[in-house]
Amino acid sequence: MKRLPITFWTTLFVTLVCVALVALDFQRSWLARKALLDQTTRNATNLASAMAGHADDTLRAADTSLADLEERIEVDGTGTPQLRRLHGLMATHVRALPQLNGLFFYDAAGRWIVNSFGAAPPGANNADREYFIWHREHRQAGPRIGKPFASRTTGKWVIPLSRRVDKPDGSFAGVVLATVDIEYFRQFYAGFDIGGKGAVALLTNEGTMLVRRPYRQDRIGSSIAHTPLFRAYSRVATTGTGMFRSTQDGELRLNSYRPLRTYPLFVTAALSTEEVLAHWWRDTLMRTAGVLMLAGMLALFGWRLVRQMHRRLQAEQELREARDALASLNATLEKLALQDGLTGLANRRQFDVSLGNEFSRATRHGASLGLAMIDVDHFKAYNDHYGHSAGDDCLRAVARAIREHTPKRAGDLAARYGGEELAVLLPNTDVAGTEAVAERMRAAVAALRLPHAGSALGIVTISAGVAAQVPRRGIDEAGALVERADRALYRAKAAGRDRVMRPVDLPPG
Template sequence: MLKRLPITFWATVFVAVVCLSLVAIDGWRSLNARDELLAASERITSNLARSMAQHAEDTIAAADTSLADIVERIETDGAGPPAIARLHRLMEAQVARLPQLNGLFVYDESGRWVVNSRPVMNLAYNNADREYFEYHRTHPDRSPHIGVPVVSRSTGKWVLPVSRRLQRPDGAFAGVALATIDLDYFTRFYQSLDIGRRGAVALLHKQGTMLVRRPFDETRVGISIVNTPIYRQFSAGGQTGTGFFRSTQDGELRMNSYRALARYPLFVTAALSRDEVLEGWRRDTLLHSFGVMLLALLLALFGKRLIQQIERRLQAERELLQARDALESLNRTLEKLALQDGLTGLANRRQFDVTLGKEFSRAARAGSELAFIMMDVDYFKQYNDLYGHSAGDDCLRAISKTIRTLTPKRPGDLAARYGGEEIGILLPQTGVAGAQAVAERIRKAIEALRITHAGSPNGVVTISAGVAALVPQLPDSLPAELLEAADQALYAAKSAGRNRVHCAPPAA
């Protein structure tokens, strides 16, 4: 019976199936493209939030470092005329060196200006009415305090106050040391971020106060956001998060990522407008759907050209396969980059943890030794203080290049940035003596770089290293034991005078 049906019927069925398939595939493709676009937007906002958090952390940390130095000098040297004169010169130099600083100030216990960073010190002002002054007067806490933005009495600019308490030897309140960060510094950085026409970024206090926002509106500086959806989720959801929130500022629905600062009671948000993100996708979908409909109509009118249409379809599939292969290659590249430290070019902590677990298990099965070298740059904080963080980064890169060159290239050998200026080297099938030889070669090579370091007794940059090795015995041994032993050996090397290699005693 099926054989008696005309070929036109089968042609009609075939064309109908093809047309419906095209429409369905196009709909699936459009929905999938939309999901991928939103996922990409989530990654972008998350990366923006991470960058903003790091920027804010570094900005405030630099100001806080200056404050800590001022507090130490005031409490040690006192407030006599010679000490104040020296402190005034120091404060002027600090403000000139740090572009984010609007000014540095010291107030006595009554709020009167004692010294500041202005070339001509006007001591007529009194800041006892400021929120940060009242906070330190009633709180004995010596940690930095970040207040609400205020308009500076000396410059008329919006500033973010970062302050520390001064106190007498008996613990009594003796005044306040203050650093003011120009809000324009944050605004300029936020203006450099590509967030589209309707995106928004902000720096906020964990207590729910708006500090800085792009687009900037000075009437909204210092307002409370405790009743907004994003603050409620931040308060309940931990340090990081992402979601769609409708802004209470302008009513815009945005993909919003937030991240808390590690050392200060602040968090940042980065948001892209949902409509703006999908604007191109809507236009592309409309045009693409129109094309698919037109193609379906042409297929219905010109059924005799089915073979040509099938060839076009095969060509489209080949292009999709090429796109998939290109995407897989890109994903492999991104995965490799995700395991590398961006500053030093060494493996990052994530890759180190994975490799340590694998090599620890392999050494346990084989009954072989596994060695670990923990290295730390001597007096690196003083290096940063003397030459700046940019020079510190260059120093770490030079050291890391030397370590990469001298690290053995066997399978399983790994040099990784363990954290800050700490670098670890994992050496499978190596005992303490072999690891000590590797560490000593590296120590000598780094000393031979002759990187000038005025803050080190050696006059150049050096490293200290701790070496440990063990034969893992599962399930009694843990990777942390190897790390702890190397860390203790490193501590012993530093205690013994630095610029040396110390080996941990054999495991019991």
């Protein structure tokens, strides 16, 4: 075989260095982008947490005033002296709580009985308000947050927080109402640094917009129930993050959403990805241009080096040694390519090669070839509960137990077949022998007593399907053996897991 000239290997080496330089720069930029988005996610999460706490505290203070008024009306009644005291108490609460626009009490017909402002407008009646109708038709106790509206008294947009008032016999006696000024939330949200294209909002669990920054009055009370953000929140109804394009202005934002602890509302804090990544883009483009220039210079110098190699024997010898070292490294990498990096077992590639070789050998010699397919029970639940790092540790421990109980004969092979599925190839072994080996492996894994909250047994277990056959030339294929072991594995799972089973066409014994 004709040896390649040293100039070829040198050119290849320079090319690889240039490509590696560009690839490393790309990786660094990508990791920097990921770190920036992760930090943005944390910032949005912290912002949502602050908003949720503020909204909870704001509404709880208003609700405390309502509960006090409700109790006084139900216990003391609504005589003239009592109403006079109620008016004074309402005015005191409104002065003490800057979020309150006003406090009101309406009787069972919706008439204004007393409020924090003083005299009621002539003929004023709130029986048509959504919150009043709801309380009249529902006997549930406790506060209710209704749809925002413009106050008939002040003209301000407010969020209604109301409670039902009952007569001594439990029948409907009216409603006490606290109107929370939306401007109070707007002023609080104005203090957040969310950039020029960020957005924050307070919404009901049904998707009704209460407050939003940037502020648009025509959006108050509108619904976002059709948006990807609300669909994501409604699926979990808990804290979460996601990247969504706004249906309000088309801006792509990284959103963090969080429910309030006490009230059926949630908040969302969204930061514009365009703004967040603007500096990263500038930095990346400048650095990439520099890297490309450096790679071009390196390629130029490499080309000049190749020309000099024809005149310098010593340089040729050094490059030959570099070529030999590169060949040795390639051989090492090829060896490592047959091993699974996580478990240390053979990888799928080596398993497929070994299966083909052993199947051919068993066909020639008329010997039985056994195969066990093994799966870690409820591994997805394990990952979800303990995290992927713990999941990797679990797979290593299971693989170690299987390797220790794999026979050490020539041709015996334990491999990672894919994900949490492992395979053990056993030449010259019938189904009973394969089943015995798999049972020892199952018992060894169970003996590890690895905790598993997602399993009914409380520990990590494995299920195994075993099969064996004496291949017939021109009739049987290696894939059929894998399929039979796989079917047996599904039987083991269906039968309750933590067991070893054969295919249905192989009875026990």
